[in-house]
Amino acid sequence: MNTIIKNGRVLDPAHGIDMSCDLLIKDGSIADMSPNIEVEDAECIDASGCLVTPGLIDIHVHLRDPGFEYKEDIESGTRAAAAGGFTAVACMPNTAPVNDSKATTRYILEKAAQVAHTRVYPVGAITKGLKGESLAELGDLKNAGCVAASDDGHPVTNGEIMRRALEYARSFDLPLISHSEDLTLVGDGVMNDGFVATELGLRGIPWVAEVAAIARDVMLAEYTGARLHIAHVSTRGAVDIIRAAQKRGVRVTAETAPHYFTLTEDAVRGYNTNAKMNPPLRSGDDLEAIRAGLADGTLSVIATDHAPHHLDEKNVEFNLALNGIIGLETSLPLTLRLVEEGVLSLSEAIFCLTAGPARALNLPGGTLEVGRPADVTIIDPEVKWTMDPAAGRSRSQNTPFGGWKLKGRAICTLVDGRVRFKR
Numbered sequence: 226m227n228t229i230i231k232n233g234r235v236l237d238p239a240h241g242i243d244m245s246c247d248l249l250i251k252d253g254s255i256a257d258m259s260p261n262i263e264v265e266d267a268e269c270i271d272a273s274g275c276l277v278t279p280g281l282i283d284i285h286v287h288l289r290d291p292g293f294e295y296k297e298d299i300e301s302g303t304r305a306a307a308a309g310g311f312t313a314v315a316c317m318p319n320t321a322p323v324n325d326s327k328a329t330t331r332y333i334l335e336k337a338a339q340v341a342h343t344r345v346y347p348v349g350a351i352t353k354g355l356k357g358e359s360l361a362e363l364g365d366l367k368n369a370g371c372v373a374a375s376d377d378g379h380p381v382t383n384g385e386i387m388r389r390a391l392e393y394a395r396s397f398d399l400p401l402i403s404h405s406e407d408l409t410l411v412g413d414g415v416m417n418d419g420f421v422a423t424e425l426g427l428r429g430i431p432w433v434a435e436v437a438a439i440a441r442d443v444m445l446a447e448y449t450g451a452r453l454h455i456a457h458v459s460t461r462g463a464v465d466i467i468r469a470a471q472k473r474g475v476r477v478t479a480e481t482a483p484h485y486f487t488l489t490e491d492a493v494r495g496y497n498t499n500a501k502m503n504p505p506l507r508s509g510d511d512l513e514a515i516r517a518g519l520a521d522g523t524l525s526v527i528a529t530d531h532a533p534h535h536l537d538e539k540n541v542e543f544n545l546a547l548n549g550i551i552g553l554e555t556s557l558p559l560t561l562r563l564v565e566e567g568v569l570s571l572s573e574a575i576f577c578l579t580a581g582p583a584r585a586l587n588l589p590g591g592t593l594e595v596g597r598p599a600d601v602t603i604i605d606p607e608v609k610w611t612m613d614p615a616a617g618r619s620r621s622q623n624t625p626f627g628g629w630k631l632k633g634r635a636i637c638t639l640v641d642g643r644v645r646f647k648r
């Protein structure tokens with residue numbers, strides 16, 4: 226079975242490729258990239274006016290399965306992912322049961338094999354039950370198919386346990402993902418600490434709650450020589466620490482999410498619970514620093530932290546609302562806004578959605594190299610559309626971007642050369 230994607234602008238940032246040509250897919254793999262490919266019996270996809278990129282990869286997604294299927298499950302979450310242009314997602318372990326055992330990892334992979342629209346890479350827990358007390362069997366989790374370990378949703382508060390986790394993970398080159406917050410500094414805060422919080426009468430979370438925790442974990446990564454990935458960076462101080470550590474050669478990568486380079490704490494005004502997330506939306510100064518961190522490569526990954534919640538969990542008083550927003554179908558257009566605004570080149574933007582995340586977690590994919598599995602995303606960069614949460618594929622609708630006028634979206638998503646989504 227052959228497919229030719231014709232007349233697109235083919236972008237493969239990992240190899241510095243940006244050219245108008247055709248892409249040939251043969252038996253599920255990328256077979257050729259050149260102008261005017263002619264092959265008999267090939268199905269043609271016209272990509273005129275479109276970008277043809279490596280399949281987008283989101284390494285921070287909550288699929289909520291097992292245990293919270295009323296919010297999302299592996300089928301609905303990956304359907305939203307494919308519609309957003311993603312060919313692979315990494316799913317976080319804060320499910321019920323927690324993914325701290327090979328049995329749960331196997332459940333995720335077996336269900337994904339049956340129902341998923343994208344590749345699914347499970348992330349295992351660092352500690353049993355995400356309790357921060359004793360280490361999960363990281364070797365078993367890796368052998369069962371976990372690509373990384375994280376207690377996402379919770380920090381590993383005990384420094385000695387984090388040190389042992391890093392030393393243990395280093396022995397089999399498993400990246401650890403740090404959800405960085407110092408809970409004693411977070412206290413009972415519900416939004417960024419500052420003027421807006423004071424005005425709204427809401428308790429604040431100071432930026433140093435994130436920065437202090439990242440400082441510890443980055444130093445532990447330097448001390449142990451292990452690989453560390455920092456989740457959802459939201460502050461200027463965090464970008465500064467990560468940049469300096471990378472200059473020293475510490476094996477640390479970091480991601481931010483579209484909401485942190487698009488929105489500030491102002492979005493909380495009106496007690497908008499769809500602007501409540503953890504870490505919280507920060508100041509305009511932090512937003513500028515996040516953009517600068519993306520521009521200079523300190524932050525090499527854009528990940529959504531897709532966190533579906535039921536309407537009843539958001540339609541409550543701000544203090545009681547659960548943290549998080551969905552993001553799979555808005556990540557690409559919000560990232561393309563950075564190109565429009567001159568923050569990133571198109572190639573840099575696509576890098577942060579493809580090769581950047583692939584490298585951070587050692588995943589296959591993220592490039593269009595000949596011979597690789599044909600995970601490909603076709604993007605119309607010019608199409609204008611209005612974001613309607615009810616029209617999304619996710620089971621949940623908690624997004625602050627409802628009604629936004631966006632530009633650019635995936636029109637076709639192929640995994641292993643098979644069309645998994647087409648608009």
Ligand SMILES: [Zn+2]
Binds near residue numbers: 457
């Ligand atoms: Zn987190």
